[in-house]
Amino acid sequence: MSVTIVDIAKQAGVSPSTVSRVISGHPKISPATVRKVKSIMEELNYHPNIMAKSLVSKVTNTIGILLPRPAEELFLNLFFSEMIRGVVTQAARSSYDLLMATGTTEREEVEAITRLVRGRRIDGVILLYSRQADPVISFLKEEKFPFVLIGRNDEHPDILTVDNNNVQAAFDVTRHLIAQGHTRVGFVSGPPTLTVSRDRLEGYKLAMQQENLSVNPEWIVEGDFLQESGYRAMSYIMNLPERPTALVVMDDLVAFGVLGGLTELGYKVPQDLCLAAFNNTPMSELTSPPISSVDIGIYQLGYTASQTLLRAVKGETVHQNRVLIPHRFFPRESSLHTIHK
Amino acid sequence: MSVTIVDIAKQAGVSPSTVSRVISGHPKISPATVRKVKSIMEELNYHPNIMAKSLVSKVTNTIGILLPRPAEELFLNLFFSEMIRGVVTQAARSSYDLLMATGTTEREEVEAITRLVRGRRIDGVILLYSRQADPVISFLKEEKFPFVLIGRNDEHPDILTVDNNNVQAAFDVTRHLIAQGHTRVGFVSGPPTLTVSRDRLEGYKLAMQQENLSVNPEWIVEGDFLQESGYRAMSYIMNLPERPTALVVMDDLVAFGVLGGLTELGYKVPQDLCLAAFNNTPMSELTSPPISSVDIGIYQLGYTASQTLLRAVKGETVHQNRVLIPHRFFPRESSLHTIHK
DNA sequence: CCTTTACATGCAAACGATTGAAGCTTCAAC
DNA sequence: GTTGAAGCTTCAATCGTTTGCATGTAAAGG
Incomplete structure (x- = not known):
């Protein structure tokens, strides 16, 4: 049916082992043989049976x-x-x-x-x-x-x-917001079971702490990775008595939701609330306004x-x-x- | 090293063939044997070597x-x-x-x-x-x-x-625009080498023809699948002497670009230009305004x-x-x- | 000219499964 | 008590490779 190493061997007038050695580049095969075998392999369009190969070699590549x-x-x-x-x-x-x-x-x-x-x-x-x-x-x-x-x-x-x-990344982002004069910075998190959520939350807290800013627990909202959660977060956050002026958001998509929520409530970004997010998906450039985002090198x-x-x-x-x-x-x-x- | 069919056979006091047949559910193996073999397979956590299996069966699954x-x-x-x-x-x-x-x-x-x-x-x-x-x-x-x-x-x-x-899809979309009173409908295409581009263009033309609307070749712009091409298309289209009032766009992402280009030029969607696109990616709901789009069931x-x-x-x-x-x-x-x- | 050495190749046993055919029980039928 | 069939199991060949060891041959050394 399919052309095997034996067919090549026969055609070339050598043993299968020799063909195998040619394939694997064994050093002590004469150049003449190598040439001959290779040309026949080419001619018959031989490709080794990967199953057989890895059965004996224990390597599947x-x-x-x-x-x-x-x-x-x-x-x-x-x-x-x-x-x-x-x-x-x-x-x-x-x-x-x-x-x-x-x-x-x-x-x-x-x-x-x-x-x-x-x-x-x-x-x-x-x-x-x-x-x-x-x-x-x-x-x-x-x-x-x-x-x-x-x-x-x-x-x-x-x-x-x-x-x-991620700790460092969130730290950087938070500092970026603080550097622009924000003192009340909030955080829209992802599911707390994910390490990435926890790391970013930690980085955020570290930055706040380093700048001697207090973190109001009300500013930390737990979301998932869907835009609805950003949307929901806004109706909550913007109704707080003391609300943040900037937000770090776990993900671009959630930031989209945030943006939508804010627009609906009649707020303007960045004038009323600044946003910075993560993952720098192609979307983040396309919204209005475009969303600041951390590229994590996917x-x-x-x-x-x-x-x-x-x-x-x-x-x-x-x-x-x-x-x-x-x-x-x-x-x-x-x-x-x-x-x- | 790894537990093989032979190990199972030894443990169970049967031959490897019997074990093989138990695995493949061969009809004439006594229930007692089946039970015994299966329990030993379980116990030793046996999983057949897929390479060996497909070497002989010629099937790789x-x-x-x-x-x-x-x-x-x-x-x-x-x-x-x-x-x-x-x-x-x-x-x-x-x-x-x-x-x-x-x-x-x-x-x-x-x-x-x-x-x-x-x-x-x-x-x-x-x-x-x-x-x-x-x-x-x-x-x-x-x-x-x-x-x-x-x-x-x-x-x-x-x-x-x-x-x-895709012909039908583009036909539908174009008719949707026409139904709202548009007579000058344009088309932002994808690379003409792709069948999908050609099909959609054809559907668009068919709809125009069926409604006795003439297609101005100037209204058909060739783009790729990136937002920039939508952007560029706008600076061209909106400068036409007779410009369309609606556009069918090959892809959401391009429609984004179109949207961006229009906003920059000071036009409003849908008041100044109506848009409908394809692929219904999650983005299309998130833009402002949200983009009409055809879900193709990816x-x-x-x-x-x-x-x-x-x-x-x-x-x-x-x-x-x-x-x-x-x-x-x-x-x-x-x-x-x-x-x- | 015979031994040594090196080099190139072949032999044959794996690898871990499947499967057709053969073999062994057991039991029913004549 | 022999024969047959049925039911279950084993034998042994096979799939297409790789690889340690044996083998053959030619060149080199004494």
Whole structure:
């Protein structure tokens, strides 16, 4: 049916082993043989059977990537493709393929990963996001299977991670607002179970503290990653007796909601309220006013995660188990309004 | 190292073949044996080696998906994750895995696919988008390898495709504008090499023709899928001696640009110009005014493509080789302004 | 001219599953 | 008591590679 190494061997008048060695670039094959075999491979359009190959070599040249479940994907949707593009680009550069795993429940996720790992289908895994008490992480650690987490997980300080310095990023953003004269700065958070939410909240608090500004707990609103939550947050915040003049918002999409809410209530951004958000999605430039946002290097996160994983897979020692991708703040109109006391 | 079928067999006191048959649910294995083997599999946490399995069975339970190249991805970025989610969900439902292939050039793309196909790594392929003169399509046809194209390709009317009825969709949108009294309707197109651009342009023209409205060629602007092109289009269109009062725009993102350009020029939407676009991305609800847009069922496209492919892979006869996913128009503020003559 | 050495290749055993055919029980039928 | 069939299980070949070891041959050294 399909052309195999044996066919090549026959055609070339050598043994299959020789052909195999030609393919793998074994040093002591005569140049003449190499040439002959290669030309025949070309001619018959031979491509090695990957299954057979990895059956004996125990190496699949494939990394798995666990997709977020629909329920959790909403907020990841925006990053998702960029991240994967980073992963796939780097993986392709090292001739690795990418296998996607998923599941609609946590149980299914674990099952999917288990099947791939124990079925020797992949050499390593990238987890696209971190959540607390993740059974997948526990499983992978137990199996001593190479994996990289994009994000951070405090329960497992020893695993390989690629992350942003979210504390610093939030700190920077908050300082940017304070520098313009704001003293009452609020924070619209994401789900508190996510590390990223907690980190950014912490960075915000640190900045406030460093500037000797008191944080009114009423200014901290918990949202999710959908615009509605920003919308809702506004009807709450703008009705506070002492309301903030600036807001740090966890995500562009939520900032959109915030913007919508404010417009509806008749407030103007940045005159009545300054906004700065995270993730610098293409949207943030397109709103009116454009939203200041922190670019967290999504593509880089994916790319680096893949790179780190491949090092681990190949057994190279990874010098640092936590890599931080630099972020960059893009101030735009939504936060450019100086307060004069 | 890893627990194999032989280990199970030893533990259970049966032969490997028996274990294999238990796994595959062979009818004539005694219930007692089944029970015993299964419990031991459970106990040892056995998972079959997928490579070995597919080496002999010639089936990989994996479908490939060719990612668009970075250069082309820009416009697909938005659909991308939704589509993949559709594919992966449906595939997972049939216990199929997803392998991603990519390449930075057309040549690399073909190579990647060739390696997977001839290396017997996958059972079928989904092509995420259609372009003319695609060497990948030719290759797959030659190899008689199962694949599904999301989109359409006129050079190959016989292949399996999943697509929208873009002609009809554009027709509907144009009629919606005309119904509000517009007689001068323009069109901001995508790259003319893409089938989708041509289809929508055709639908637009048909609607105009049907209503006995003349199409001024000046009203048809060619853009790409980036907001800048919408921006540029406006400085051109609004300077025309006879300018349109409504526009059909190929994509939400471009409509954003259009919106931005108009705002900058001091025009108001929908009062000065009505807009209707395609793809109904989450953005379109968030702009001011919100943009009317056609939902093309991106998730459905992916889901159905996967379903169709799996049928083909399993050798089931596919009743129709071109599946159309229904679209739905969401009128929003950007196009809701009636013209009174 | 015979041994040593190096180099190039072939042999054959894996890798972990599947599967057609053969084999062994057990029991019913004649 | 032999024969047959049915039911369950094992045997052994196979899938397409890789790889340690054996082998053959030619050049180099004594």
